Amino acid sequence: MSITTRTNLATNPSAGTTAANYAAVAGTGGTAALAWNGGAGYQGIPGYPRVTWSVATTAVSGGLTYTQTGLAASTLYSHQIWARSSKAQTLKLTADYYTSGMVYVNNAISAPVVLAANTWTRLSVTGASGAASDRVVLTVSATTGGTNWAVNDWLDGEAVLIETAATAGPYFDGSFVNAASTMYAWSGATNASTSTAKLYTPALALVAKPTFDPTPRVEITVTDLTPTANTVTIWRTADGKRQAVRGARKRSMVSADAIIDYEAPLGRLVSYEIEVTAGINAQVAAPQQTTRVDSVSGCIQDPLVPGSSVPVFGEFGPDGQAYLRDTAVKQLEYAADMSIMQVLGSPDPVALLGQRMSAAGVDMSMSTRAAQHAANLRNLLKQAPLVLVRPLPGWSAALPGLCYLAAGKPTELPVDEAWGGSLIRWQLVGDLVAAPTMNVLVPLWTYGDVKGLWGTYQQAQTALSGKTYLDTLKSPSGV
Known part of the structure; x- marks a missing residue:
């Protein structure tokens, strides 16, 4: 039906190689430092930043921040970050919007979230950036209901997702593996640029042709497949019987394709559907499309x-x-x-x-x-x-x-x-009897198609030299 693109505006969302954009917030009375850790972070993604306290806080506060530039003014954003702490703790997520000169504009604050010890948990907040703002500072910090950070306590935070949306969707970045009809990519350098998730939902478009030129048919266009090889079957259902369209059983399709059903039943409703059995679009659900070939006569062929x-x-x-x-x-x-x-x-x-x-x-x-x-x-x-x-x-x-x-x-x-x-x-x-399973032996070539292949009759004669009559019927181009 469409290609939907989500964009993660965070340029170092999973801290895959460095802790750039992240910083420690020591909190009231505390001392803390942030260091990059190369171990498995959220969802097993390698690399994450960790804040560790060497001096305990004297009030419920402290955590870590992530700063992202390149935002637009007066725009609604959803923000999320996944956090993990060494102990049970209550945290909040604050989104503070600033101008390019680091002048504070406005903010949005999430409700408190209770974390179990050593468990990755999502914090999210939606906010509208103010006029003239071009960046956000996301702060994960201990809040009311939590406890002071003690010496050797630690807090991890990564998997930052910033997108133009009213609600926070599932986390992604450019390192994700293409699957389930979705393709992921970095817009620039790996772990140092924004990233996209493109969801491809295939669509069918049907055009019924009732005329004998040379036979009544349904022209089928498949669009919005991933730009990679997918194994596709197009099914026709009529009179309660489901049957693969000739030439469209386990067909390899990339991005889009066109098929002609020369055997569409006449004068009755006929529905078509896509089945993807292999490729990134495998098992995608696409709605049936229905048409009717209203021919003035039946036919034999x-x-x-x-x-x-x-x-x-x-x-x-x-x-x-x-x-x-x-x-x-x-x-x-x-x-x-x-x-x-x-x-x-x-x-x-x-x-x-x-x-x-x-x-x-x-x-x-x-x-x-x-x-x-x-x-x-x-x-x-x-x-x-x-x-x-x-x-x-x-x-x-x-x-x-x-x-x-x-x-x-x-x-x-x-x-x-x-x-x-x-x-x-x-x-x-x-x-x-049952329909033969072979593909069309002699595809449809119109006079206009053949005329477009050659500038002169002699060119056709030269190209088709040595070809039989049936060879020429199958492929007037000689290929």
Whole structure:
């Protein structure tokens, strides 16, 4: 649906290599120093600053600060920092906004937070920077309800997140590993610059094309994938059946892609959805999109050659196009393997039944009344061992939107051709079977596409020298 970018404005958020931007706050009567520690900090991230007291405080106060420049004036910010102390302690987080000359402008203070000993805990506060302010000083300090810091007590603080937002989101920085549809990056030097988290939520856009140029279809655009390889399947659901779009099963996609569904059912609602099985976008949830291809006719085609599509009408086809005969779709047989076994001593035999099959003996016989339309249908039936009929809903409520018809002996019956007529009847009876799993063998190339490849006819002749007719159909570019 979109690409959402979060920006962490803290330039040394996890103190990965130095304690730059951090400082100790000794507190009333206390003495403390801050040092960088290379051990595992919050979430196991290496490196963190630690404040250690050598002289105890005499009042509940003291902690550490983080200073960040580069903020905008009069802007709402959320701030967070994760803290860990050597003992149970009550802390608050204060965001003090200053001008470039370190003139105080205003602040925001969080509610007190109780920390268990040696446990990383988040403190957060939201505040609006005042006019002319360009920096913030975040201070984690002991507050009412807490205790004085004793000699050798310590306080760790890191995982600073400053972002333009009304609430504090989950912590991140540029060192995070890309996962769960999110990509992380430093805007400059590692551990010394702002960082981003980009959340990629894939989206589907559908355009229904009901025209025969050469076949009714749905054009599918996938956008907002991560700019890395993702393994994607696009599923089509119609008439309660879910099926992968041809050419879009376990397809590698980077950022965006376009697929054409040449087998979209006609005249009924069809929904599409994305499934990402591998890559940074793996398991992402994207909403279904629905469309409808409102073609004026059904069609019959080779499922692997979209350009073979022939329109078929339920009644007389205009201009002599193919139309269903009155014998078509009058009977659908749903067979199942069956064995009847007699049981000794019982008058009732036992029936062993197999899976009920899709419709068999489906009659899709049709007629044509024009030589060109007859030739188109003849060429299709000669080249396609399995044909796909995409009926309109009005033909029969029992027919699925996609009828993959295995017809062993299509029969051409010229009726009046001998005395100059053009009526031909076509007997086409077969069983409904599963769709072939191959990708499209001959993709759709328009005349304009081919024309755009070459400046002259001779250039095409030279580039395609030695290619067969089928090679050229598959790829007019010769590649």
